[in-house]
Amino acid sequence: MINILRKSVRYSLPVFFGYIPLGFAFGIMLSDAGYNPVWAFFMALFIFAGTGQFLAVEFLAAGADIPQVVLLTFLINFRHFFYGLSMIPKYKGTGIRKLYLMFGLTDETYALLTTTKVPDDIKKEDFYFAITLLNHSYWIMGCVLGATVGSLVNISFKGIDFVMTALFAVLVVEQWKSHSNHFPALLGFCVPIIALLLIGPDNFLIPTLIVVSFVLLCLQGKLTERGDKLGR
Amino acid sequence: MGADFTHSLIIVIAAAITTAGVRYLPFILFDHGKEPPKWIKYLGDVLPPAIMSVLIIYCLRNVNLLSGSHGIPELLCIAVAVLLHIWRSNVLLSICVSTVLYMILVQTVFA
Numbered sequence: 001m002i003n004i005l006r007k008s009v010r011y012s013l014p015v016f017f018g019y020i021p022l023g024f025a026f027g028i029m030l031s032d033a034g035y036n037p038v039w040a041f042f043m044a045l046f047i048f049a050g051t052g053q054f055l056a057v058e059f060l061a062a063g064a065d066i067p068q069v070v071l072l073t074f075l076i077n078f079r080h081f082f083y084g085l086s087m088i089p090k091y092k093g094t095g096i097r098k099l100y101l102m103f104g105l106t107d108e109t110y111a112l113l114t115t116t117k118v119p120d121d122i123k124k125e126d127f128y129f130a131i132t133l134l135n136h137s138y139w140i141m142g143c144v145l146g147a148t149v150g151s152l153v154n155i156s157f158k159g160i161d162f163v164m165t166a167l168f169a170v171l172v173v174e175q176w177k178s179h180s181n182h183f184p185a186l187l188g189f190c191v192p193i194i195a196l197l198l199i200g201p202d203n204f205l206i207p208t209l210i211v212v213s214f215v216l217l218c219l220q221g222k223l224t225e226r227g228d229k230l231g232r
Numbered sequence: 233m234g235a236d237f238t239h240s241l242i243i244v245i246a247a248a249i250t251t252a253g254v255r256y257l258p259f260i261l262f263d264h265g266k267e268p269p270k271w272i273k274y275l276g277d278v279l280p281p282a283i284m285s286v287l288i289i290y291c292l293r294n295v296n297l298l299s300g301s302h303g304i305p306e307l308l309c310i311a312v313a314v315l316l317h318i319w320r321s322n323v324l325l326s327i328c329v330s331t332v333l334y335m336i337l338v339q340t341v342f343a
Contacts (some may be wrong), residue, residue, distance in 0.1 A: 063236075063239060069250070084255055084259055088259065135240055170313060172281070193289060
């Protein structure tokens, strides 16, 4: 296994350079919210989701209700459902490792596994497993490192939580570029703004998500088919 | 800590189970050769852009346009992130530059 991991490292380097800084920012943000590196370790280990964990910090800081946590986490990670769908054929015959492969199917793991050819000298299931495990470990390293630095260094990280806003701004641009019909994106701006004005900042999110999903479902077949790539 | 220890723990567990659930679901439902229904595929196409927009507004929910800094640092730095991303398409660059700028703004000009 060690040998397989060593051979797979170079394929996973792009994810290393993405996960360390992003995990670091998460760790700083988590520590800023008053949580120690142990929390960062277990969150990275058991949640293993970039946007999902940023959102979780937000929930922790706000002491959010569980239905809100579940609903929003489900919706933000909904794209992973489609990663899974497209990996079903690839993950066939991977045996017991499939349990972990399914768990670790993040944006970056998916992107890497769908764009990298399995090297000739490694078995498919070993390669998939090694890549997922390496990515997971980079993510844990980044998160714990950030939380540790955040708890030790005494400079002000005020404003670090903007990293999440910036991330979503970037994702909006990415989605905008990959879709030719911008109605869903615009709907996603209008509904929460109206709900925010009507209901206020504490309880507007769940009604917003219900209305947005409902409107989109009602418009099925009306929004022109585009055959776009799914998600990011 | 915003939430107490137990509540924090439950939030983390809920987030972990939900995330894992979403990732296991396609394999539980469709690993036997069944085709997923059309409306699921459709949602997979239209939901992500809508959710990203919703989340931007969610992040800005406590910004007050009428008082304090009037949301200037937020809107300015979002503009920086968006323009930079249209220009260079580098996720990390867009996020780092706009976040550092935001931190500088709220710690100095808008402190």
